[in-house]
Amino acid sequence: MANFTQIPLLRWLMRNPIWGFVLIVFIFFSLAADNFFSERNLMNIVVQTSTIGLIALGMTLVMINGNIDLSVGATLALAAAFAVDVQSWAAFATWGNWQILPAVCIALLVGILMGAINGFIVWKTGVDAFIVTLGAMLGIRGLVFVYTGEQSFYAMNFAYSDFSFMTIGPFPVLAVIFAVAVIAVHLLLSRTVHGRNTYAVGGNREAAVNAGIRVGPHMMINFMLIGFLAALSGVLLSTQMGAATPNLGRDYELWVITAVVLGGTKLTGGKGDIIGTLGGVLAIGILRNGMNLMQVPAFYVLVILGSILIAVLFLDKRFNRSADGGLRL
Template sequence: MTATTSPALDRNLLHRLGIVAVLFVIAGLLSVLTDSFATASNLTNVARQVSINGILAVGVTFVLLTGGVDLSLGSVVALSGVACALFAHPGEYPLFVPICVGLLTGGLCGLLNGVLVTRGGIAPFIVTLGMMTVARGLALIFSGGKPVADMSPDLTGLAGDLGPVPIPLICFAAVAVLSWLFLGRFRLGRHLYAVGGNEQAARAAGVSVPKVKLFAYGLCGLLTGLAGVVLAARITTGQPNAGQAYELDAIAAVVIGGTSLSGGVGSVLGTVLGVLLIGVINNGLDLLSVSSYYQAVIKGIIIVGAVWLDRRQARS
C-alpha cells in the first residue's frame, strides 16, 4: 500500500483508534475496579477464552466481506469437535488424524455452504441456517447424543500452554496474521473485496465470483473446524451440544471491528480488536460478578451501540 492521506483510510484508522481507545478505557476501569483483572493469570485466561471466538470471527470475516453470512458456525464447531473426538481415543490413531478429521469436517460443511450459495443460488442466510440444523443433528447422531469422552492426552494437550503462552492463542494469532497477509497481499484477497463491494463490477472485470465465494465459505468452514478441535481439546470431550450461538459472538466481533454486513469493507485487524473488546467485556463482567442475565443485556447494548457509533462516524 502506498502512503496516502485518503479519507477512506483515515476513516479506517479512526475507527481502529476508536476501538483501541474503548478497549483501553474498559481495561483501565477494570484494573481499578478489580484486583484480579490486571494479573498475568487473568490475562492469560482472557487470551484463552477469546481464542475460539477469535478463530471463528476471522473465518466469518471472509464470508461477510463477500456480502454473505454464515449462521452455521456454532453447530459446525460441535460437529467438528465430535468428529475429532471420535478419532482421538488413546492409542488408536496418531495425533494428526483427529486434527485433520476435525478440520476437514468443518471445511466440507463450509464448501457445501459455498456450493449451495453459488451453484444453487440460494440466499446465504437460508443455506447456512439449514446447515446450522443439519450439522447439529449430525453431531448428535455421530455422538449418540452423549459427549464423546476418553480423548487421548495428546489431543487435550492442545488446550495447554507452550511455555507461558496458551496454544489456542497461538492458533488464533497464526490464523489472524496469515489471514491479514492473505487479504492484503494476495490476488484472491483483493477479489474478495471486489466481489463484496460490487458483484456485477467484479464479474465484468474478469473476477470469478463463484470461485471467490466458494473459497470464502470453504475457508470459513476450515477455520470453524479448527475452532471445533480446539474446543474439544479444552473441554476434553466431543460435546454435541457445544457451540450454541457461537456464530452470534463471532459476527458481533466482526461487525464491531468495522466490517460491513453488506460486504466489501472490513479488515482482519478490526475483527481482532472486536474479538478482544468482547472478550474483555465478558471477563470484566465476570470479575465484577455481574449476573449472567444482566451480562447478556449489557453485551447486546454494547454491540448495537458500537455499530451505531461506527455508522454515525461513517456519515460525518
C-alpha cells in the same frame, strides 16, 4: 478538531472506533477489578477469546465477500465430535499418541467439507447465503445428534486434553495458534489477489463480474476457510474440555457476527478488516472476563453486550456515514 486529527493515533482510532472501546474497557477493568491486570489473566482472555476469534477471522472473510455463515457453531460441534471420537477408533488403537493426528485431520477436513457444501450451494443456486447457512445450521446440528446419539464423547487419551495447557515459551499454545491465524488471515485479506477480489465481489458484484473476476470460486474458498477455522476452533475447544458435547458451539454464530460487526465489517459486504475484527473479539473477551471477575451475573453481561453492539453501530453510522458517500435514509 483539526488539532486532534493531526495526531496519528487519534486519527487511527477514529477509523477504528472499536479499539478506542477496547482501550477504555481495558483501563476500566484494570482499575476496577482485582486480578484483571495480571499476566495470567490477560493470557486467559486471549485463550478464552481464541475460540470465537478463530471463527471471527473466517466470518470477516465471508462477510466482506457479501455473504454470511450461520452454520459455524454446528460445524464446530461436528468437528469436535469427530476429533474426540476418531481417536478411539479401533484402527488407531495401536498408534499411541499418534492416534490424535488422524482424528484432528479428519475433524478439520469435515469442517472444510461443510464449508465447501455451503459455498457450492450459494455459488451454483444463487440462493442467499443467509438462507443456505441457516439450513446448514439446522442440518449439521442434526448430524451432530445423529452421530453422537445425544451423548458426549470423552477423550480417553490424556495427551489430547493436556495439549491445551501446553505453552510455547511464556505463551499458552492456544494463544499462539490464534496469533498465527490472525496474521495469516490478515495477510490473505490485505495482500493477496484472493483478498482483493473478496473485497471487490462484496463491494459491487456486478462491477467485479465486469472486471472478469470469477465470483463463485472466491466465495467457495472463503466458505471453506471459515469451515476450516470453525473446525479448528472445535478441536481446540474439545482439548480444553477433554470432551465433545452435542450442544457445543450453540449461539456461537451470534457471538462471532457480533464481534465482526463491532469490528467495523459491513453486513452488506465490501468493507472491513482483520484488525477491526481482532478489536471486536477482544472487546467481547475483555467485557466477559472483566465482568466475570467483578461477579456481575452472566445475564447482565448479555444485556450490556447487546446494548453496546447497538450503541457502537449507531455511533459508527453517525460519524462515518458521510465519508462513505452513502444515502441517509
